[in-house]
Amino acid sequence: MPELPEVETVRRGLIPVMQGKQIIRADVNRPDLRWPFPARMADRLTGKTVEQLRRRSKYILADLDSGETLLIHLGMSGRMLISKDDHPDIQKHDHVVFHMQDDARVVFNDTRRFGAMDLAATDSVENHKLLASLGPEPLGNTFDESYLVGRLKGKNMPVKTALLDQRIIAGLGNIYVCEVLLRAGISPTRKAGELSAPKVRSLVPIIRDVLAEAIESGGSSLKDYRQADGELGYFQHSFRAYGREGEPCVTKGCCGEITRIVQSGRSTFYCAQCQR
DNA sequence: GTTAATACCTGTTCGC
């Protein structure tokens, strides 16, 4: 569930307790998440200072003063919990615990274990297997109209599937793709390569707007989460399409209703009335 | 080369 905006919100929430701070000790409570943890992970984290907390797509990157970078992926159920480092209780699915400088504790909790952590040399981390083939950041400079037109040209797959492809654009997930296509008035079933160039171009500012609004909304939720014992993970925004099966379409002048279909095993929510 | 399907994982919900 955590897509780009949620990951960005988690990153921002972690900055006060992690960036510039030393990891006093790391507890690694199991050998793996989705994949095995790197060798001696606890040792390679312990005593290191987090120089910078960055984000690439849905990955959080923690640059350490040892020259290594910790990659963190939240999968779909991953959460970060911030608390004071004085209550030793461990909840179910608390897989990694960071005991931080200044008496703070950061817990990585992930029920479904689709998350991941790995360590790689900072100076070549962009070549890491998980990052190497990612497309451009949708909020960055290299993502623009001509890029997207070029990448969707000739594509025979549904536009929804194409926008979910992290090699084409990095950071969108099932929820925000539905929101983007609703705002764009494009049916998720349309083949990507059959969309007119103006239609494809129109997607770019919509993608930026949807993500920026969600980040803003996540940011405003941060202080609430900090009060609620510092849980950072996924939070419910109000969506216009996702999860609204059977409810009226909110597009201006549209009297249709949101329907749910399944595309390549994933739920798609859209309005057949105004998305063509 | 391109696209589709499947596996991974567990908590929750739904139908019988």
Place this chain on the structure above:
DNA sequence: TGCGAACAGGTATTAA
């Protein structure tokens, strides 16, 4: 009440 099936979905892998 209890049980099993379906579902949630990001991504690597396998299949077509």
